Amino acid sequence: MRLQAGLVGVLAAALAAAGCGTSTLSAGQLRNYATKTCNLARQRTEQIATPSTPSGGISFLSRGIAALTPEQATLEALRPPADLAGEYRIALQASGMQLAALRSALTELKAGNDPVDTIKSLQRKLSPLEARGDAAWQSLGIPACADR
Numbered sequence: 001m002r003l004q005a006g007l008v009g010v011l012a013a014a015l016a017a018a019g020c021g022t023s024t025l026s027a028g029q030l031r032n033y034a035t036k037t038c039n040l041a042r043q044r045t046e047q048i049a050t051p052s053t054p055s056g057g058i059s060f061l062s063r064g065i066a067a068l069t070p071e072q073a074t075l076e077a078l079r080p081p082a083d084l085a086g087e088y089r090i091a092l093q094a095s096g097m098q099l100a101a102l103r104s105a106l107t108e109l110k111a112g113n114d115p116v117d118t119i120k121s122l123q124r125k126l127s128p129l130e131a132r133g134d135a136a137w138q139s140l141g142i143p144a145c146a147d148r
Contacts, residue, residue, distance in 0.1 A: 024082065034140075037074045037145075041067055044067035045068070048060060048067065055115065057119060061106040064102060065099065065102050072099055075092060075095065076096075091133055091136035098130065101125045102122070
């Protein structure tokens with residue numbers, strides 16, 4: 001709960017600095033707020049133990065989705081400067097697609113699909129999305145949001 005409150009605090013500060021979300025942030029502000037947001041999410045995801053059996057996949061994915069959803073919402077609320085907007089959109093799209101892939105895999109597991117096959121399929125889906133997102137975050141100068 002404390003980390004989620006931290007994400008809310010980062011978002012509130014970003015919105016205040018940007019005029020309630022109607023103005024764009026400077027490049028430095030964007031990097032600062034995004035870095036804080038991603039570092040908080042990383043702290044949450046690092047607390048999730050990797051399951052030791054295939055049956056632990058539902059809990060693992062549920063907790064991961066719960067950790068990453070507020071991060072995605074906070075990042076989407078940030079307004080980058082015009083010169084970074086295109087690359088920022090690419091980074092957000094990749095992150096959003098990764099989150100959607102996690103949700104899809106969770107749905108499959110809950111439906112009783114084979115856990116090993118589901119996770120292998122998820123890994124194949126995530127690999128190119130992670131590469132695209134990581135490249136965009138690095139290009140933006142926000143490495144904290146890469147390799148989540």
